[in-house]
Each structure stands twice: as structure tokens, then as C-alpha cells.
Amino acid sequence: MNDYLYLLQPRFKSTLNILKRYNTDRLVKTVFFGLLGILFWIGIYIIFHRVLLYFRGVQGIGDLLSERLLSMVFLTFFSILIFSNITTSLSTFYISEELNLLLSAPVPQERIFFSKFIETMTDSSWMVLSFGLPVFIAYGTAYHSPFYYYLAIPFILLPFLVIPSGIGITITVFLSKILPARMARNFFFLLSIFAFIILYLLFRFLRPERFTDPEAFGSLVGYFTELAIPASPWIPSYWATKAVLPLLKGGGEGLLFYFLMILSTALTSFIIVGWVSKKYYYDGWARAQEKKSTSSGWKFMESFLSIIRKPQARSLITKDIKTFVRDTAQWSQLFLLMALVVVYLYNFKAIPFDRVPLASFYLKNLISFLNLGLAGLVLTAITSRFIYPSVSLEGQAYWIVRSSPTSLRDFIWSKFWTGFIPLILLAEFLIIVSNRILNVTDFMMALSTVTIFIMTFGITGLGVGLGAIYPRFKFENAAQIPMGFGGVLYMILSMVFISATIVLEAWPVYIIFWVKFIGRALRPSEILIVVLSFFAVILLNFLAFYLPMRIGLKKLEEREI
Amino acid sequence: MIKLIDLKKTFNGFPAVNGITLKVEKGELFCLVGPNGAGKTTTIKMMTGLLKPTGGKIIIDGNDLQEEPLMVKGIIGYIPDRPFIYEKLTGKEFLKFFAGLFGEEGKTVDDKIERLLNLFELKEWSEELIEGYSHGMKQRLVISSALLHSPKVIIVDEPMVGLDPKGIRLVKRIFKKLSSDDVTIFMTTHNLSVAEELGNRIGIINEGNLIAVGTMDDLRKMAKGGGAYHDMPLLEDIFLRLTGGEELDEVIEVLR
Ligand SMILES: Nc1ncnc2c1ncn2[C@@H]1O[C@H](COP(=O)(O)OP(=O)(O)O)[C@@H](O)[C@H]1O
Ligand SMILES: [Mg+2]
Numbered sequence: 001m002n003d004y005l006y007l008l009q010p011r012f013k014s015t016l017n018i019l020k021r022y023n024t025d026r027l028v029k030t031v032f033f034g035l036l037g038i039l040f041w042i043g044i045y046i047i048f049h050r051v052l053l054y055f056r057g058v059q060g061i062g063d064l065l066s067e068r069l070l071s072m073v074f075l076t077f078f079s080i081l082i083f084s085n086i087t088t089s090l091s092t093f094y095i096s097e098e099l100n101l102l103l104s105a106p107v108p109q110e111r112i113f114f115s116k117f118i119e120t121m122t123d124s125s126w127m128v129l130s131f132g133l134p135v136f137i138a139y140g141t142a143y144h145s146p147f148y149y150y151l152a153i154p155f156i157l158l159p160f161l162v163i164p165s166g167i168g169i170t171i172t173v174f175l176s177k178i179l180p181a182r183m184a185r186n187f188f189f190l191l192s193i194f195a196f197i198i199l200y201l202l203f204r205f206l207r208p209e210r211f212t213d214p215e216a217f218g219s220l221v222g223y224f225t226e227l228a229i230p231a232s233p234w235i236p237s238y239w240a241t242k243a244v245l246p247l248l249k250g251g252g253e254g255l256l257f258y259f260l261m262i263l264s265t266a267l268t269s270f271i272i273v274g275w276v277s278k279k280y281y282y283d284g285w286a287r288a289q290e291k292k293s294t295s296s297g298w299k300f301m302e303s304f305l306s307i308i309r310k311p312q313a314r315s316l317i318t319k320d321i322k323t324f325v326r327d328t329a330q331w332s333q334l335f336l337l338m339a340l341v342v343v344y345l346y347n348f349k350a351i352p353f354d355r356v357p358l359a360s361f362y363l364k365n366l367i368s369f370l371n372l373g374l375a376g377l378v379l380t381a382i383t384s385r386f387i388y389p390s391v392s393l394e395g396q397a398y399w400i401v402r403s404s405p406t407s408l409r410d411f412i413w414s415k416f417w418t419g420f421i422p423l424i425l426l427a428e429f430l431i432i433v434s435n436r437i438l439n440v441t442d443f444m445m446a447l448s449t450v451t452i453f454i455m456t457f458g459i460t461g462l463g464v465g466l467g468a469i470y471p472r473f474k475f476e477n478a479a480q481i482p483m484g485f486g487g488v489l490y491m492i493l494s495m496v497f498i499s500a501t502i503v504l505e506a507w508p509v510y511i512i513f514w515v516k517f518i519g520r521a522l523r524p525s526e527i528l529i530v531v532l533s534f535f536a537v538i539l540l541n542f543l544a545f546y547l548p549m550r551i552g553l554k555k556l557e558e559r560e561i
Numbered sequence: 562m563i564k565l566i567d568l569k570k571t572f573n574g575f576p577a578v579n580g581i582t583l584k585v586e587k588g589e590l591f592c593l594v595g596p597n598g599a600g601k602t603t604t605i606k607m608m609t610g611l612l613k614p615t616g617g618k619i620i621i622d623g624n625d626l627q628e629e630p631l632m633v634k635g636i637i638g639y640i641p642d643r644p645f646i647y648e649k650l651t652g653k654e655f656l657k658f659f660a661g662l663f664g665e666e667g668k669t670v671d672d673k674i675e676r677l678l679n680l681f682e683l684k685e686w687s688e689e690l691i692e693g694y695s696h697g698m699k700q701r702l703v704i705s706s707a708l709l710h711s712p713k714v715i716i717v718d719e720p721m722v723g724l725d726p727k728g729i730r731l732v733k734r735i736f737k738k739l740s741s742d743d744v745t746i747f748m749t750t751h752n753l754s755v756a757e758e759l760g761n762r763i764g765i766i767n768e769g770n771l772i773a774v775g776t777m778d779d780l781r782k783m784a785k786g787g788g789a790y791h792d793m794p795l796l797e798d799i800f801l802r803l804t805g806g807e808e809l810d811e812v813i814e815v816l817r
Binding site for chain 1: 606609610611612613631632634635637639641643645646647649650654657658659660661662663664665666690
């Protein structure tokens with residue numbers, strides 16, 4: 001056993017090292033995310049606890065409802081776990097760098113397999129498990145279960161978790177026999193992102209916040225009684241439900257039978273996956289190492305980019321686009337971005353304007369105005385992830401630009417335009433579609449499109465500029481870049497700048513609407529305020545765009561590498 | 562072609578390069594040798610604009626690097642000691658990108674890229690992403706990129722590190738050929754046999770000071786002045802003597 005655990009040591013040790021190298025920056029982040037996690041946890045607990053208490057109060061079918069909920073929880077876990085085990089095992093079994101070393105070392109293959117199995121299982125299960133914990137505790141407290149309910153849960157869960165791992169890894173091994181692992185991984189990566197988006201959207205459409213309203217529980221009962229949950233006695237999640245249920249009330253009938261069902265299935269699946277991987281794993285792994293050559297589908301883009309006159313700028317932009325597209329970790333985030341946009345626009349559809357018909361005209365225009373600020377925040381988030389790191393992403397290869405006869409001015413401006421063009425398209429899309437949904441006046445539409453246009457200059461310039469003032473050319477993982485001091489400063493400055501723009505505009509817009517409302521013309525003093533505010537907006541945006549770019553350029557010129 | 566005038570660089574008060582004055586003629590192959598930490602890389606980085614000198618001047622082809630940085634960088638081909646390059650480009654794309662940075666494009670460049678890829682035996686890999694290259698392949702790619710724009714001056718830091726014997730021979734031959742074509746080469750190395758074989762003139766640097774400059778013959782004379790060495794000392798002996806590394810003999814004694 002010790003021998004097997006030995007192979008897991010590098011993982012364990014590197015985790016320890018991370019813990020050892022705690023600095024305040026990391027501490028703050030851990031505390032922040034820790035608190036967020038705890039809040040989320042408490043939220044899950046409270047929702048489940050209340051729902052369960054309500055169910056218990058329902059005459060006759062209360063326990064049936066709880067059982068259905070529990071079997072739904074287990075079924076959800078089971079399917080998510082299969083999925084996440086597939087994606088995780090693709091990287092732990094096929095792509096991970098250490099495999100080269102391990103597979104060439106004189107270590108028996110079973111041992112590698114076993115340690116990889118455990119690694120895959122923990123990596124893909126801990127998240128689901130931590131979401132599950134408050135649910136099980138909520139069941140326990142709602143049913144005043146005896147203490148051995150809590151003790152038994154881990155013993156039921158552990159073999160239960162082995163089953164989806166076995167299934168997932170087997171699927172992966174077979175898949176890699178057919179597809180190259182890299183392709184399979186990209187494919188599943190996309191699938192998992194889609195799955196995440198769909199889950200998230202489902203969650204939004206379910207509107208869990210309404211369950212805090214007791215009246216909504218009535219419809220929940222109706223929902224659960226009608227819901228046809230696949231409760232085949234052949235699915236492991238069914239056994240888990242049946243094993244947990246009697247424990248809740250302190251009973252034990254059927255517990256041993258279902259527990260043994262889970263345990264034996266877990267063992268069987270472990271043995272099957274061991275056998276399958278012994279037969280097919282090495283082949284698939286060797287195939288995964290074959291590097292595929294790149295296609296030459298870039299001709300179109302290159303001819304499009306030939307509108308840029310300067311060869312230096314064109315080279316840099318072409319290089320950045322290619323690097324972005326070829327880096328799965330980078331472009332895949334575009335899917336999250338899409339989800340963000342869909343949710344963003346959906347929120348406007350969801351606002352119940354019809355309930356307040358009188359105020360709705362002004363309310364809509366007011367919201368369209370606040371929309372600007374909100375869109376600005378979305379753009380800031382995107383910029384901090386995609387545009388702020390653009391200078392740092394040159395990484396250790398920055399010497400190439402620095403020692404070439406390309407001016408840093410061309411360099412920083414090429415970064416600006418590569419970020420600005422896609423961002424402005426997105427910005428105008430967000431603003432125009434959301435204003436369409438809101439059905440705002442032509443005046444607000446014009447004002448918003450022009451303002452977001454100007455603001456995008458500021459948001460991009462601030463991002464590229466601060467990225468150049470605080471570059472991190474030595475990073476291990478590109479995702480770290482926006483997390484540093486400069487990245488946080490960017491977020492703060494950008495938010496301040498957006499709020500300032502909104503406030504500077506809100507005032508004259510308020511005056512214009514007010515004057516229209518009471519039906520008189522603008523006074524000269526009011527016209528002056530309106531004109532001055534708009535000038536102030538333009539000046540502010542110019543400064544937000546120009547100053548950081550300028551300082552960034554200067555810092556880059558002074559910087560030694 | 563290259564003039565370094567009282568060139569200095571201090572890092573937080575520590576003098577890494579301590580006032581170097583040096584002239585390299587057109588077409589000359591100059592080797593700067595010195596132990597680890599002597600200030601070779603620092604000197605080179607100042608000559609390519611990656612570091613700003615604390616004092617002194619760098620004149621290349623009659624232009625001051627500080628005043629006309631882009632013009633000077635345009636005639637330099639720089640090969641750094643570690644080949645960090647963009648991993649997500651293919652070898653060929655990298656060379657094209659590199660040419661673009663020098664403002665060069667079109668058919669002539671494409672042809673030259675093909676020739677360089679063939680010369681450095683990278684043709685077969687030219688459509689593959691650089692992330693799959695070995696260290697030596699990256700090094701060869703960087704060397705070909707530095708030759709792409711036909712530089713008048715080549716500045717190289719430890720070119721032989723990471724190359725296989727075949728690669729080393731190729732690079733030696735290319736440098737000799739370029740030098741005979743009037744390209745000036747400024748090279749650092751801690752590999753003394755390379756310096757001895759290639760260098761028209763050799764400079765020895767230690768603790769930021771240029772302690773000796775000259776042809777092999779000059780250096781031999783200098784070392785002989787001290788007495789205790791053979792009639793025809795190798796550069797290694799001269800080097801150890803001048804840089805005070807004689808305790809190395811004791812190390813060898815211990816190892817016996
Ligand atoms: N960026 C830096 N900051 C501080 N010290 C440096 C830096 N770069 C080099 N040094 C120091 O300067 C000295 C010369 O280094 P270097 O020029 O790299 O030597 P080498 O001759 O081996 O190339 C060394 O002592 C090194 O530690
Ligand atoms: Mg060095």
C-alpha cells in the first residue's frame with residue numbers, strides 16, 4: 001500500500017509547498033474565497049433545510065418528496081461525476097507532463113494506474129462532495145437523525161464515488177484508443193463548458209431565490225410529485241438513496257443490502273477499469289504524444305490583416321492572434337464570456353416592467369442608463385482577463401521585441417488595437433441589444449452607443465497601459481497575471497472611471513428628462529451644465545485612455561530585462 | 562565597427578561591468594571569455610539595448626546606441642544565451658514574424674527563410690509548433706532568426722550551449738564564413754577551445770574588468786611575463802592565470 005501511495009507523493013508535496021509559501025497576497029485571496037465558499041455552503045444548507053422541513057409538514061407524501069429530492073441529488077452527483085472523471089482522467093492519464101517520467105521509470109504499470117486512479121477520483125470528486133456535505137447535513141438536522149447517520153455517510157459515499165470514476169476512466173481509455181487524447185480533451189473541455197453554462201442557465205431559470213418565499217413551496221411540491229425521476233433499481237444512485245434513507249430516521253432495514261450493492265459494484269468497476277487500462281492504456285498514451293502539425297487556414301486572416309501598413313505592427317498582431325487561438329486555456333474562456341453575455345441580456349428580459357406600467361417609460365430609460373455602467377463593468381472584467389495581460393504574455397520571449405528595431409510605441413499600440421477592436425464590437429452589441437430589449441427612446445440609444453464607444457477607449461487604454469506599467473514577464477500560469485497588484489489596481493481604477501463617467505452624464509441626462517417631464521425648454525444655465533458635463537466626460541475618457549498608455553510606454557522604455 | 566567606451570553597469574551598487582573600453586574592427590570575430598558571473602551577459606545585454614548602461618557609451622557602426630536605438634538594433638543580429646521564444650508559433654511562422662519586426666517581408670525573405678531552415682536542418686519541423694522543439698532545435702531556430710536580416714554585426718551569448726557536436730560544427734563554420742564576408746561578430750563564451758579556435762582577438766573579463774585583450778600570441782606573451790608557464794601555454798592556462806583560477810589545479814589534485 002505504501003508503495004502505491006509513494007507515487008502520489010509529488011502531488012502531496014507540491015500542495016504542501018504551496019501551503020508553506022503563504023504570503024499575504026495569497027492569504028487574502030484564500031480568506032476571501034474561503035468566506036465565499038462558506039457563504040455558499042450556508043446558503044445550500046439553509047435552502048435544503050427549509051425545503052425539507054416544509055416537505056415533512058406536507059400530509060401523507062412528505063417522506064416521499066424527501067426521498068425524491070435525495071434521489072435527484074444522488075443522480076445529479078452521479079452524472080456530473082462521470083463527466084468530470086472523463087475530463088480529469090484525460091489530463092491525469094494522458095496529458096500530464098510527469099507521465100513521460102513515470103512510464104519510463106521502472107515502476108509496475110498497475111501501480112501508476114492505481115495512483116492515477118486516486119488522483120483522478122479526488123480531483124473530480126472534491127467539488128461535488130463539498131457541495132454535497134451541506135445537503136446531507138440538512139437532511140440530518142431536518143430529520144433529527146441519530147449520530148450514526150453522520151458517521152455512516154462517508155462509508156456510503158466513498159465506494160459510491162469509486163463507481164463514476166471507474167466508468168469515467170474506462171470511457172476515457174476507450175476514447176483515447178479511437179481519438180488522439182488532445183483532441184478528445186479539447187472536445188470534452190468544450191462539452192464540460194457547455195454543460196456548465198447549461199447548468200448555470202438552468203439554475204438561473206429555476207430562480208432559487210424564490211424558494212425563500214414560503215408561498216413558492218406549494219408549487220415546488222407540485223413539481224416534485226409530478227417529476228418523473230429515473231428511479232431504476234439498477235442505477236447506483238438509487239442504491240445510495242436507499243441506503244441513506246433508513247439511516248435518516250434511525251432505522252436500518254435494507255441498509256446492508258444496498259451498501260453491499262454499492263461496495264461490490266465499486267470493486268467490480270475498479271477491477272474492470274484496471275483490466276481495460278492494462279490492455280489499452282499504453283497504446284493510447286503513446287498516440288497522445290504524437291504532435292499534430294498545424295493547418296494553414298491562416299491565409300484568410302493574413303490577407304485581412306494586410307490592411308495594416310507597418311510590417312512590425314502586423315507581425316505583432318498576427319502573432320498575438322495565433323497565440324490566442326492556439327492556446328486552449330485562453331480561447332476556451334470565450335465560452336464563459338458568452339455565458340456572461342447571455343445571462344446579462346437575459347436579465348433585461350426578466351425585469352417585470354409590466355407590473356409598473358406608469359413609471360415604466362422613465363424606469364426603462366433610467367435602466368438603460370445604468371446599463372451603461374453595468375456594461376462597463378462587464379467590459380472591465382473582460383479586459384482584465386484578456387487585454388490587461390497582453391504585454392505580460394510576451395513572457396520570457398520579450399527580448400525579441402526589445403532587441404529588435406521595433407519601437408515600443410508600435411508594440412504597445414498593436415496591443416491596444418488587438419484588444420480594442422473585438423472589445424468595441426462586443427460593447428456595442430451589448431448596448432444595442434439590451435436597449436432594444438428595453439425599448440428605450442432614440443435619444444438614450446444614441447447617447448448610450450456614443451458613450452460606450454468613448455468609454456471602450458478608456459477601458460482598453462487603462463488595461464493595456466496598466467499592463468505595461470506592471471508587467472509580469474515571468475509567470476507560471478497566464479491566469480495569475482490579472483491577479484497581481486496591477487490587475488487589481490486596473491479593476492479599481494476602471495470602476496472609478498466608469499462610475500465617474502456615469503455620474504458626469506447622469507446629471508445632464510436627468511436635467512433633460514426632468515425638463516421634458518414638466519414640459520418647458522432648457523434654460524441657458526442648464527444648457528451650459530449639459531455641454532460642460534459632456535466635455536468633462538470626453539476629457540475624462542481621453543485621460544483614462546491616454547495617460548496610462550503614455551506612462552506604460554515610458555515604463556517599458558525604462559525597463560531592463 | 563563596435564566601440565565600447567568606459568562601459569559600466571552596477572546592480573544596486575554591485576559593479577557587474579566595471580568600465581570596459583574596447584574596439585572591434587569590421588569583419589573581426591571577437592571572443593569575450595571569462596568565468597561565470599564575470600559580466601559577459603551583462604555586457605551583451607547592454608550592447609543589445611536590454612540593459613541601460615550606468616555609464617559609458619556603446620557606438621556601433623558609428624551610431625550611439627543610446628541616441629539611435631532603433632537604427633543600431635536594425636543592423637544587429639542578437640543570439641541570447643537562453644532561447645526563449647513564442648511556443649505557439651511554428652518555426653516558419655516565427656522566422657516570418659521575426660523578419661516582420663525588422664520591417665522585412667516579401668518573396669526575398671520567404672526564400673531566405675527556406676534556405677536558413679534547410680541550413681539548420683529545421684525544414685522537417687518548420688510547420689510544427691515550437692513548443693514541441695528540443696532545446697537544441699530552439700537554439701538553432703534563434704540563430705537562424707538572427708541571420709535573417711543580414712546583420713552587419715552579430716552579438717552572441719554562449720552560442721554553443723545546448724547544441725550537439727554537429728550543431729556546434731555548423732555554427733563554427735557559419736561564423737567563420739560570415740566573418741570572412743566582413744560581418745563583425747562579438748561572441749562570449751566560457752568554452753576556451755571555441756575562443757581559441759574562432760577568435761581573431763580574445764578579451765578576458767573577470768569581475769567586470771577587462772583584464773587582457775589581444776590575439777592568442779599577444780595573450781601568450783602576456784602570460785609568459787609571469788614566468789612559471791610552458792613556452793606555448795594554452796588559452797586555458799593563460800585564462801586561469803589571469804583570472805586567478807589556479808586553485809583549479811589543486812581541485813584536480815584532490816580528484817586524483
Ligand atoms: N539583473 C541583475 N540584478 C542583479 N545582479 C545581476 C543581474 N544580472 C547579473 N547580475 C550579476 O552581475 C554579475 C555578472 O553577471 P553576468 O553578466 O550574467 O555573468 P556572465 O559572465 O556569467 O554572463 C553576476 O555577479 C550577477 O550575479
Ligand atoms: Mg552569461
